[in-house]
Every structure is written in C-alpha cells, then in structure tokens.
Amino acid sequence: MKDLSPDRGFPVEEFEKRLSRLQELMGNKGLSAFLVCTEPEVRYLTGFHTPFWQSPTRPWFLIVPLTGKPIAVIPSIGEVAMRETWLDDVRTWSSPNPIDEGVTLLSETLQEVLDIHSKKLGGSLQIGLPIGSETHLRMPLLDFEKLKNTIFPHIFVDSTEILKSLRSIKSELEIQKISKICKIVSQGFSEISNFVSIGMTEREAFQAFRIRLLELGADEVPYLVGATGPGFSDIIKQPSDRIIESGDLIMFDTGSIYDGYFCDFDRNMAFEFITDDARSAYEIAWNATEAALKLASPGNTTSDLWQAMASVLETESASNDSVGRFGHGIGMQVTEWPSNTENDLSVLEEGMVLTVEPNLTWGNGYVMVHEENFVVRSEGIELLSIRARPEIELIY
Amino acid sequence: MKDLSPDRGFPVEEFEKRLSRLQELMGNKGLSAFLVCTEPEVRYLTGFHTPFWQSPTRPWFLIVPLTGKPIAVIPSIGEVAMRETWLDDVRTWSSPNPIDEGVTLLSETLQEVLDIHSKKLGGSLQIGLPIGSETHLRMPLLDFEKLKNTIFPHIFVDSTEILKSLRSIKSELEIQKISKICKIVSQGFSEISNFVSIGMTEREAFQAFRIRLLELGADEVPYLVGATGPGFSDIIKQPSDRIIESGDLIMFDTGSIYDGYFCDFDRNMAFEFITDDARSAYEIAWNATEAALKLASPGNTTSDLWQAMASVLETESASNDSVGRFGHGIGMQVTEWPSNTENDLSVLEEGMVLTVEPNLTWGNGYVMVHEENFVVRSEGIELLSIRARPEIELIY
Numbered sequence: 154m155k156d157l158s159p160d161r162g163f164p165v166e167e168f169e170k171r172l173s174r175l176q177e178l179m180g181n182k183g184l185s186a187f188l189v190c191t192e193p194e195v196r197y198l199t200g201f202h203t204p205f206w207q208s209p210t211r212p213w214f215l216i217v218p219l220t221g222k223p224i225a226v227i228p229s230i231g232e233v234a235m236r237e238t239w240l241d242d243v244r245t246w247s248s249p250n251p252i253d254e255g256v257t258l259l260s261e262t263l264q265e266v267l268d269i270h271s272k273k274l275g276g277s278l279q280i281g282l283p284i285g286s287e288t289h290l291r292m293p294l295l296d297f298e299k300l301k302n303t304i305f306p307h308i309f310v311d312s313t314e315i316l317k318s319l320r321s322i323k324s325e326l327e328i329q330k331i332s333k334i335c336k337i338v339s340q341g342f343s344e345i346s347n348f349v350s351i352g353m354t355e356r357e358a359f360q361a362f363r364i365r366l367l368e369l370g371a372d373e374v375p376y377l378v379g380a381t382g383p384g385f386s387d388i389i390k391q392p393s394d395r396i397i398e399s400g401d402l403i404m405f406d407t408g409s410i411y412d413g414y415f416c417d418f419d420r421n422m423a424f425e426f427i428t429d430d431a432r433s434a435y436e437i438a439w440n441a442t443e444a445a446l447k448l449a450s451p452g453n454t455t456s457d458l459w460q461a462m463a464s465v466l467e468t469e470s471a472s473n474d475s476v477g478r479f480g481h482g483i484g485m486q487v488t489e490w491p492s493n494t495e496n497d498l499s500v501l502e503e504g505m506v507l508t509v510e511p512n513l514t515w516g517n518g519y520v521m522v523h524e525e526n527f528v529v530r531s532e533g534i535e536l537l538s539i540r541a542r543p544e545i546e547l548i549y
Numbered sequence: 550m551k552d553l554s555p556d557r558g559f560p561v562e563e564f565e566k567r568l569s570r571l572q573e574l575m576g577n578k579g580l581s582a583f584l585v586c587t588e589p590e591v592r593y594l595t596g597f598h599t600p601f602w603q604s605p606t607r608p609w610f611l612i613v614p615l616t617g618k619p620i621a622v623i624p625s626i627g628e629v630a631m632r633e634t635w636l637d638d639v640r641t642w643s644s645p646n647p648i649d650e651g652v653t654l655l656s657e658t659l660q661e662v663l664d665i666h667s668k669k670l671g672g673s674l675q676i677g678l679p680i681g682s683e684t685h686l687r688m689p690l691l692d693f694e695k696l697k698n699t700i701f702p703h704i705f706v707d708s709t710e711i712l713k714s715l716r717s718i719k720s721e722l723e724i725q726k727i728s729k730i731c732k733i734v735s736q737g738f739s740e741i742s743n744f745v746s747i748g749m750t751e752r753e754a755f756q757a758f759r760i761r762l763l764e765l766g767a768d769e770v771p772y773l774v775g776a777t778g779p780g781f782s783d784i785i786k787q788p789s790d791r792i793i794e795s796g797d798l799i800m801f802d803t804g805s806i807y808d809g810y811f812c813d814f815d816r817n818m819a820f821e822f823i824t825d826d827a828r829s830a831y832e833i834a835w836n837a838t839e840a841a842l843k844l845a846s847p848g849n850t851t852s853d854l855w856q857a858m859a860s861v862l863e864t865e866s867a868s869n870d871s872v873g874r875f876g877h878g879i880g881m882q883v884t885e886w887p888s889n890t891e892n893d894l895s896v897l898e899e900g901m902v903l904t905v906e907p908n909l910t911w912g913n914g915y916v917m918v919h920e921e922n923f924v925v926r927s928e929g930i931e932l933l934s935i936r937a938r939p940e941i942e943l944i945y
Binding site: 247477 | 557598599600605607643646650681687689691707709756759760763764769771774784785786787789804870874882885888
C-alpha cells in the first residue's frame, strides 16, 4: 500500500503546472482569456475549497489570462479564503445583489484582460468557456446574456475539450488523494459484516456504513446509493425502511472524498446464502471487469474497455444498456470525462484515473453492477480500489 | 417538541397541491409550459430523490404542461426510480450520448405539449424557465442553444419569480422535516463538550461533530464549515490541523439534512475562558438575532429583519458587510430565496422558513456570526432551532 497520508492541499508548483498547461492549450486555440464559474474548475486552478458552493445564491468567477495568474471575481464572503490561495488578484462585490450579481465587475475585469491583446490583435477576441458535454454555466442565464452583450465584439467560444484534456490527466499528488480514499473505502467494505446484519433496516445499514467510512478517515461521503433484497433494478437508490433478510443481496456504491478527491466503486455481498442465478450474475460482472482491466494501458481507448466488457456480457446474454456506459473518469467529481462507451474512443494516457463499471440484467429484471478504480500507468494499470473477490462474499 | 419522526417522502396530495399552484401561476403569466432541469425543482414536483445529480454527465428535464401531470425526460438510468414517483409519463434516452444528450427527445416532447395550445392560440407560445437570480441551467449551454432553435417560434421566458413564490412557502409536511433536522442538530450542539476538547485538531473536532449528527439521526451533513482560534475571519472554512487550545473560540455552522430538507445554523463556544471582547461580540450578535426574531411576523419584510439586526450592530459600531446579508430562506437547499438585505423587501408570509444570521466584525478583524432557524406563523414565529444561550457557553 502506497503513502496513506498524503499532504492536504497542493504546493504552488502544482497550480503553476496546471496553469501553464491551460495557457498553452489556450494559445493553441487562439484564446485570449478563459472563464470558469463551476466549483471543480475554480478549485483546480486556485485550490479554493469550500462547501459554500452548495448555496445557489452567489456566482463565483475565475478569469485566466493568456499570461500571468488567474484573477478571481467573487462575492466578498469568500475574499479571506481566496486570498489564502496562490492568487494575487482577488476582486469582490458585496453579494447577494440581484440587480448586479457581479456582472459589471466581471465584464470590467474581462475587458481589462482583453485590452492587453486587443491593442495588438484588434477586433473580436475569443474567450474560452466550457459549454459542451458534461458542463453547465453556474450563473443565471440572464446575467450571462448581459455579459455577452457587454463584452461584444469579443465572444465566448466552447472550450470543453481544453478542460477535459487538462483535468483528465491526474498528477501524482492527485492520484495519491484518490488512492487514499479508495483504500479507506476498501477497508470499510471489508468490515461490512461487523456492522451490517440481518434484521437491520436498509437505512440503518447505510448510516452504519457512512459513519464507519468517516471513522476510517473519509472527509465526506456525499455519494452513497445502494439496495438490499433478492435483487434490485434501481441502482441509484436512497435507502428505505426495508428490513434485511437471510438470502438478501446488498449493494453499496459510494463516492467518498479525501481532500476534495473522489473514489467511486461498489461492492455486492449476500446474507447467509445466495441463489445460483445471483452467484452467476456476480461472476459474469467480475469477469467483465477483469477483461477490461487487462486492456487498460496507454494507447488503448475507452471503447476498447467497453468492448472487452460488452463481449463478456454478450456471451452470457446478460447485457443491459440502461446505465449507458461501463465506467468513467473520477477525480474532483464522482464522475468525470471520459465515458467507457462504444463510441467514446478516448485514448488512454498515463495518469488517467478511471472506473470500469459493467452492469448486467439477470433474474427478474434485476441489475448487477461491479466497479473498480484504477490509474493508467506506462505499462498497464495500478488498481486503486482493492479488488473485489471473484466469488461473492457471504455475510453470516 | 413536535413530532420528531415525520414520515419519509410526501403523499401524492402534496405534489398535486404544488402542481396546481404552479399551473395557476403559469396561467396568470400566460405560460403554456414550464421547464426545469435542476435537482431541487425536479424533486419538488416529483419526489425524485437521489444523490446521482452529483455526476455532471447527464442532464435531467421535467416539463410541466398547463394542465395534467409533469412529464419527465430523463436518462434511462433513472427510469426505474422516476416510475416510482407519482408521474405517469416518463421518457428516456440512453445517456451519456454527447451527440444528442436528450435534446431531440426534449424538444419533441416540448413540441407535443405546446401543440395542444398552439392549435388554439397559434403563433409563438411562452415556456417558463428559471433563468434569473439564484438559478442556473443544468445542461450544456450549447445544447440549450440547439433547443431554443428547435422550438422556435416558441420562446423561453424567465420564470424565476414563479418558482420563488412557489418554493418559499413551505407546507406543514416540509416544515416537519426541517424541524426534525433542526432538533437533531440542536441536540448535537448541546453535546459538543462530550466529544470536542482541547488538544484535538480542528479536523478531528469536525469529524467528531459530523459523526455525532449522523448518529443522532441526520441523513447527511453536506454543509459543515467552522473554525477554532482566538477569533476567525474566514467563516466558510474547511478544517485545518490546528490544535485547539485553552481560550479558543469554536464555531460550527452546518446545513444538515433530514429526508431532503436542510437546517442551517451555527453555534459559538469557548474553551475554558473567554476574553471580554469575544464575550461582548457574542452578546451583540445574540441581541441582533433577538431583535429580528421579534419582528418576524406576516406582513413585515425581510428588510425589516435586516434593519432590526443592523440597528443593533450599528449601535455597537460592529457592522460588517462582507457576508452581504443577515439570513435567508432554507428548505430543500441550504440557502434559498429570499435574502434578509436592506433592499430585498420580500413580505413575510405564513409558512416561510428562514434564518436570521447577523454577523459583525470585532477584535482583530474577526467575524462573529449567529444564526437561528424559524418558520413564520400567523402571529409571529415558531423557532425550529433550539435558541442559543444569551451568554456564550464554556467548554471545560
């Protein structure tokens, strides 16, 4: 097991590297500035880390010029925290102010950044903004319309691809944090028989698991779904008051966090005994993960992983397409680009952290999902989750 | 103490009432349909409740026609869960599909809903969409542009006010859930001296509190900020490895959840002793909450509450404007409309659930925040958090 206690946060050099890669990609695309307004992106470039984003009231902005450090344009409530990051230029407005929720300050700052290039290039400059697949704009659309008008003739252009190629390759420091949370959660799964038992409600089982993960060192357990029963078809379920019985399966799938980085994997177990159908479904899913893990090396694609899993599932006539993919990236979010689908075709590179997540239909319309987390290394993978057993574990 | 174990979820009648109020407001504004794509809005109208929204990959849509039940247009991974709600019409696409991430299905369904009115009214119909203050569009902007073009000549119009007036008045069933989590967290605060002590790190103190809240019955503790020290200026802070010392203040501010509903309040305590300055800051903040709570009855405004708190703080020359408001609505989100600001002027109505949250600067640039949660009743307020003591509590 590697270093289990990575330092909190990142040294300034990490942010300098991220910025310099971003600015290189901006230059290649002819962008004069880059604007982000979502939590992972702002945190990725600054280290600004707070759950305060859960409040929908205030937008937060970060402008990245083509040279020099990013400029934060944020509500004054975040000023003290943002000044503790590596940024130098932090501009604030008193928020909430529905009449002008940062729009004037943002457009003035953008204009100032663009003016530097405007003198040289003249005309209409391009500002990168992630508005494609898997993105959203975390500001009122009406305010964005105002902003667009104010900065005209300069225009926003979609820069989702830049963000994707930037964030999907993780640094060793990022990998250490993901590895840490994978180990914590693996430990939690290995102890399930100590705190979950027949006669408990599903809700009690969930809370026992959540608490144990926190005790083991998870900072947070924001994503926890699962189910109990002879089988289950809803795999994004919240717990119910159903009482666990002998012969039940149990599935927990958790995205837990260490220092702002997620794991995302599940485990299936059974109480006391298991039907042949369920046992077989478990083994097919396990074989599908195994097939994909063997193929996960640089140069192969996410679609190769998909194909490897699909082949195992098809052989067993067990495929299911309701989930829509067989795994995805993980990191600062519980799911990130890319997706393991038939057509995704993203080329695997060293430093990508991914899940494989085949799922299949079995028995009475039930769904079985298996998931593992790994990082792509030069010669193959390093597993971050501790591998599920090839045969389902029974809880007595 | 009222009912401490409200039922999970809501009966169908609750959703019928919400829908009928929404459709009445839509009719008043001349809207032929209403579109929402954010978690609280979809949950408010359907009961669909899953942490799966944390994955940014897939958008989710709900179309509300002028008559009849809402129609869900969602990724197939959510079909089983959505069919368990009170909806009849659930349409799905296999997601992720970056080429057409639900846009075609969404625009066809919208068109179908609009056609019913189109025959009668002809021309350009209006679709309500919340794009104003405190909202965002949870879908790629590029996809929204496609959607706008496809449904033209029908247009989207801002309907933030409809959503605000709908969601800011809580039903008794909603209030019961908020009350429950307020009581759980109040209990947790009352026990702090049992599990937080001098010599612990701030991070250990945070985790002990988080775990205790789960043990006491909170479903989740997604929002927890706080600090320790002689004072603190960053009030949206994550914990550090700072070791708690004698004479420190400690502040925890949590938005914890019961059955999808938040509380949001903080408490300040001191270890062993407190300076006169800190004691005085505590009392000013307490007096400010007291002044606001006395004024919180139907007919008064959020700005009356702000003024009552500002007056106490000004008298003591202690005002601070970095937070930007002195409280806000709570419910399905940790903060909701309205805001207690000088100019907000929202009229208090029975069933609104709000916080009062004065904050002030003291000592060496430190900030002191106090917060209470209450529901507006016909003759004044019912406090939901158990009132903080007028004098700061010491932990030995």
